[in-house]
Amino acid sequence: MEHLTHERLAALVDEVSTAEEAAHLATCDRCAAELETLREQVIALGALPELLPPKGDWRVLEARLRSEGLINDPGNFARLGLAQTPGWMKAAAAVLLFLSGAGTGVAMAQPGMPEDTGSIARQVVSVEDAASAVRMAEQQYVSAVTEYRQLLAADGGIDVDPINRFAALEHLVRVSQAAVRQAPGDPFLNGFLASAMAERDAALRMVSSGQDNWF
Amino acid sequence: MSRPHNRPELLVDSRSSGATLQELWCVEVSEMNMESSQPTERALIRLAADGDARAIRLLYERHAPRVYAVVRRIAGDEDLAQDYAQEAWIRAIRALPTFRGDSRFSTWLHRIAVNAALQALRKTETRRKREGPSPVDVAIAPAHRDSLLQKRLERALDGLPEGMRRVLILHDVEGYTHEEIGDVLGVTSGTSKSQLFKARSKMRVLLADLDGVLQEPGAEAWSI
Numbered sequence: 001m002e003h004l005t006h007e008r009l010a011a012l013v014d015e016v017s018t019a020e021e022a023a024h025l026a027t028c029d030r031c032a033a034e035l036e037t038l039r040e041q042v043i044a045l046g047a048l049p050e051l052l053p054p055k056g057d058w059r060v061l062e063a064r065l066r067s068e069g070l071i072n073d074p075g076n077f078a079r080l081g082l083a084q085t086p087g088w089m090k091a092a093a094a095v096l097l098f099l100s101g102a103g104t105g106v107a108m109a110q111p112g113m114p115e116d117t118g119s120i121a122r123q124v125v126s127v128e129d130a131a132s133a134v135r136m137a138e139q140q141y142v143s144a145v146t147e148y149r150q151l152l153a154a155d156g157g158i159d160v161d162p163i164n165r166f167a168a169l170e171h172l173v174r175v176s177q178a179a180v181r182q183a184p185g186d187p188f189l190n191g192f193l194a195s196a197m198a199e200r201d202a203a204l205r206m207v208s209s210g211q212d213n214w215f
Numbered sequence: 216m217s218r219p220h221n222r223p224e225l226l227v228d229s230r231s232s233g234a235t236l237q238e239l240w241c242v243e244v245s246e247m248n249m250e251s252s253q254p255t256e257r258a259l260i261r262l263a264a265d266g267d268a269r270a271i272r273l274l275y276e277r278h279a280p281r282v283y284a285v286v287r288r289i290a291g292d293e294d295l296a297q298d299y300a301q302e303a304w305i306r307a308i309r310a311l312p313t314f315r316g317d318s319r320f321s322t323w324l325h326r327i328a329v330n331a332a333l334q335a336l337r338k339t340e341t342r343r344k345r346e347g348p349s350p351v352d353v354a355i356a357p358a359h360r361d362s363l364l365q366k367r368l369e370r371a372l373d374g375l376p377e378g379m380r381r382v383l384i385l386h387d388v389e390g391y392t393h394e395e396i397g398d399v400l401g402v403t404s405g406t407s408k409s410q411l412f413k414a415r416s417k418m419r420v421l422l423a424d425l426d427g428v429l430q431e432p433g434a435e436a437w438s439i
Contacts, residue, residue: 038415041422042387048365050284054297058276060301064305065305
């Protein structure tokens with residue numbers, strides 16, 4: 001019998017040889033050695049180790065997951081211990097922070113501004129300082145809005161059209177989504193979008209159920 | 216907060232109770248594997264399906280090497296492998312809410328990774344055919360090699376024609392049956408067998424060729 005082909009020997013790693021093949025293998029050192037080598041090859045392939053992904057792989061993946069909305073970022077509010085704050089307050093505080101930041105920027109750009117306008121910014125020299133400043137601003141804002149609501153309620157209540165409010169929130173969500181697409185990894189933008197979506201969904205539920213008490 | 220680690224079902228469903236992810240995390244991570252002090256996989260999957268970043272990261276850290284290994288070997292190229300692995304993870308996280316636990320999570324994830332890699336490879340092949348051959352179309356050597364044997368095997372795998380490589384990796388490296396390979400690749404089990412035997416034979420030749428190329432002074436000889 002002629003020598004077995006490589007492909008047939010490769011098959012015999014898994015399959016049972018015919019009587020003729022077995023007889024040949026028993027007498028042919030070359031084919032027997034080749035079969036043994038192929039068996040070792042298969043065992044070695046089965047023992048190949050796992051491979052570590054390249055460095056930075058998680059960061060890239062995390063950014064993609066965020067951009068696709070597959071990660072719910074707890075947001076700055078949760079990190080700052082304000083997770084129980086009503087959604088409307090979070091959204092409002094985020095807007096205020098944005099506006100106050102923009103306002104400070106404009107004021108600082110103007111010549112002859114009062115000396116203490118940028119004092120907070122100058123005092124903030126670390127991440128901890130910045131987080132503390134943000135936390136304080138949020139608390140002040142939440143207190144102010146609460147007081148404002150109480151005064152309005154005492155004055156005869158707040159008159160808000162639920163449909164208009166839902167439409168406005170929907171607009172806010174769309175703008176926020178566009179912002180997140182532009183900077184997917186930005187925690188502030190993600191937190192803002194999450195708050196806006198939560199508030200919009202709450203507004204939708206209230207419109208659907210015919211409720212008009214937003215707070 | 217202590218709770219028996221073998222609690223059969225979660226007590227809180229964030230989607231119905233309105234519990235925050237932070238609250239859920241506190242409950243879920245109490246489901247610890249007492250030997251390793253790690254959250255159980257089931258708890259992580261539940262949290263990850265709700266979009267919890269920490270749970271997703273833990274799942275990633277546990278399974279990324281296996282996912283990367285299979286897509287790297289199917290891709291035959293490191294840059295492509297990273298893209299394919301990312302795609303596999305995106306698909307898996309997106310599909311997490313549909314994971315019912317009928318099979319092990321690692322098996323489920325592995326199948327997603329294989330499908331993602333094969334699908335992406337088909338797209339890449341189609342694009343290459345449309346654009347013509349690349350001037351430098353050489354597979355990039357893997358970065359993580361801890362032995363000469365592994366180095367030779369990985370190099371030889373990269374040198375196999377793509378069709379053969381897929382079948383060889385799925386069968387000899389990943390342990391798929393020919394029927395499973397047929398399902399994944401859309402071929403008959405007979406074709407899978409035929410491709411496997413050709414691939415083993417070709418691999419044998421490539422390894423023999425590499426003996427001369429990769430033999431390093433003082434290194435033990437590899438007999439394959």
